[in-house]
Amino acid sequence: MIHGIVPRDVVTVTDADLPMSDADVEAALYPAEAELIAKAVATRRADFAWARACAREAMTRLGVPAGPVVRGGRGMPVWPPGVVGTLTHTNGLRAAALGSADRVRSVGLDVEPHAPLADGVLGVVSLPEEAEWVRAVGAEMPSVHWDTLLFTAKEATYKAWYPLTRRWLGFEDAHITLVPDRDDDKGDDDTVVTGVLRSRILVDPSAADGGPDLVELVGRWVVRDGFVASAIVLRPAGVDTVES
Ligand SMILES: CC(C)(COP(=O)(O)OP(=O)(O)OC[C@H]1O[C@@H](n2cnc3c(N)ncnc32)[C@H](O)[C@@H]1OP(=O)(O)O)[C@@H](O)C(=O)NCCC(=O)NCCS
Secondary structure (H helix, E strand, O other): OOHHHOOOOOEEEEHHHOOOOHHHHHHOOOHHHHHHOOOOOHHHHHHHHHHHHHHHHHHHHHOOOOOOOEEOHHHOEEOOOOEEEEEEEEOOEEEEEEEEOOOOOEEEEEEEEOOOOOOOHHHHHOOHHHHHHHHHHHHHOOOOOHHHHHHHHHHHHHHHHHHHHOOOOOHHHEEEEEEEOOOOOOOOOOOOEEEEEEEEEOOOOOOOOOOOOOOEEEEEEEEEOOEEEEEEEEOOOOOOOOOO
16 A cells, blocks of 8 residues: 555565564564564564564665664664665554665655544644644545544654654644545545645754755655555655656
């Protein structure tokens, strides 16, 4: 489901692509990775290890030597030289999306089950105008849980933002716009729905990597197979994006 929302030079791998067991993926961790989760509970160890198995496979498919993915400041993934990527894990799906550093500046991917947010959460993770829009579009297109889609767009924003700025970004610090692609059948729960997301940054947008300010982050989203996913891919100056 995820490969359709990233450009084709970004490699995505999900746990469903890998013929491995929980024991296999844990055994395959690099020592520097295993050390980070030695004291974690089994579910966390499995999510961490599956996401890294996906990342390793993505590195191989990208044609770069695979290496460990450790955790840097505020939990951001630290990639082997030459690679830029993002990880996500949720109930039933773990995934990695990676590109080569000469073509990709930053990536943010977030996946959640396609279900409504728990009561009260929308108010915490949205601006008042976003919450109002979610209620209005929900009346128009009730097959999509727009609240959860908005949430994934916010988290994808943070995952793309943080490695470039090393600054916190709160849920109130970006305004998200979600526009469905026009060709989708909007009436059927089982139908794939896709669209564009725009994340307008409402705080200091300066980047710490020497690249352009992060005034607006643009990405894509999909609702499919019981999941909702948002992805943002930022390019270095002078590198054009390519189609999915
Ligand atoms: C960091 C955060 C986005 C992770 O999202 P999540 O739904 O809890 O978890 P996911 O499974 O999708 O993603 C986990 C992965 O996120 C990545 N991640 C964690 N912190 C990160 C950071 N500061 N920058 C980039 N990526 C980060 C890691 O790769 C992590 O995987 P790992 O723990 O196996 O290394 C979330 O916990 C968070 O702190 N959100 C608040 C900030 C925010 O979303 N602001 C909205 C701005 S509009």
